[in-house]
Amino acid sequence: MDLLKAKIFLYAIDSGSLTKAATKFDYTPSGISHMMSAFEKDVGFPLLTRTKNGVLPTENAQKLIPIIRAECQWDERFMQTASEIRGMVSGNLNIAAYSSIATHWLPTVIREFHKDYPNISVNLLDGVWQEVENNLEEQKADIGFYSYQPMIRHHWIPLREDEMVVAVPKNHPLAQQEAVRISDIEKEPLIMPAFGSDIDVVNVLKEENIKVEYQFSTLQNYSALGMVEKEMGLLITNQLITKGRTNNLKLLPFDPPRYITLGIAVPLENRRIPAVVKFVEYAKRILME
Known part of the structure; x- marks a missing residue:
């Protein structure tokens, strides 16, 4: 061939x-x-x-x-x-990641990595959990950055815990509270990212055995945040996604607090690829500080 x-x-x-x-x-x-x-x-x-x-x-x-x-x-x-x-060292490195990680974490890692390995081309594929996982499974990506789920079959490296929060418009009655319980938002209109299948949000609702009706959904959380700002509903999300987007809304932690684990997934067959090994070293050093 x-x-x-x-x-x-x-x-x-x-x-x-x-x-x-x-x-x-x-x-x-x-x-x-x-x-x-x-x-x-x-x-x-x-x-x-x-x-x-x-x-x-x-x-x-x-x-x-x-x-x-x-x-x-x-x-x-x-x-x-x-x-x-x-x-x-030279070659190509394909990285699949949450959009929030691709926006807020990976640029620094890629910059430092590129300084030492300028002959390695880095291609970034951002998306929701299912897209990151599919890119790994279909061998379109060498490394994945997303949230841990028990069904992950790849080698897993935890990086940081990220708190789940509820984004509400600043003039919403809940904005006066310091935290929210699931019962506080059970009857509120929710905006659902990933067209209703955001795995981190679904897990929160599933743990409480809550089924919600939603009128608005979108692929990316960033679009959903814009809808919250326009007072179209509330959004359950992780805090990293909201970085730099809190001017016209308020973030409320859950009571009790809820967290997801963000980290690196490396398919077992990729663990010996030199560029993968080097990039993981840089990511761990920079992101775990």
Whole structure:
């Protein structure tokens, strides 16, 4: 298998665009199109479905994607290890993370890491819990930064505890309190991030056996905070997400307090990749201080 064609194929389906793949790998769009046609010829059947909105993998290609990702990952590991032996670490590092961690924690870690390892390209994929986990499971990411859940199968490194809070508009009656109980918000309109499936929020409600009706949902917590500011409802979230966004709302801790554990997940097969090892070292040193 031609690994360059394989890597271009994976980037094209991940981005949904041959044009983006051409830019990434410094080819012309026609050159990339010819390479993908040649890759399909090598395999013996079509791999891409071309639409007006971009490209999608065919049904047969879906069966090959895990194998292609694994082959490319092994090639990346080989190149990084060879580079480390030569004394010049290089390669690519894909990191999946909560948007809050990607915004508030990782820029400092990436900056310090890049100073010492400028030849390693860092690609950041931010999203909700399910997106981070899927990126790890599908081998699109080498490391994940999110909250601990018992179903995580990867090597887990805890970094910090983060308190769960309730964001309320400043003129809401609850804003006069110092803390809230679940019973205080049980009948309040809630805004649900991750389209109602934010695992950290769902766990809080599940522990109290509370089923809520909500009128508004959004993918990201940052959008939900904007809705709180417009007095559309309340938001249960973790405190890191609210950093720098408290001018027009008030954060109330729970009584009793509730916390989530934020940390690093490393798939077992990635624990020996040199770039992964180095980045985890930097993250632990900087974020656990």
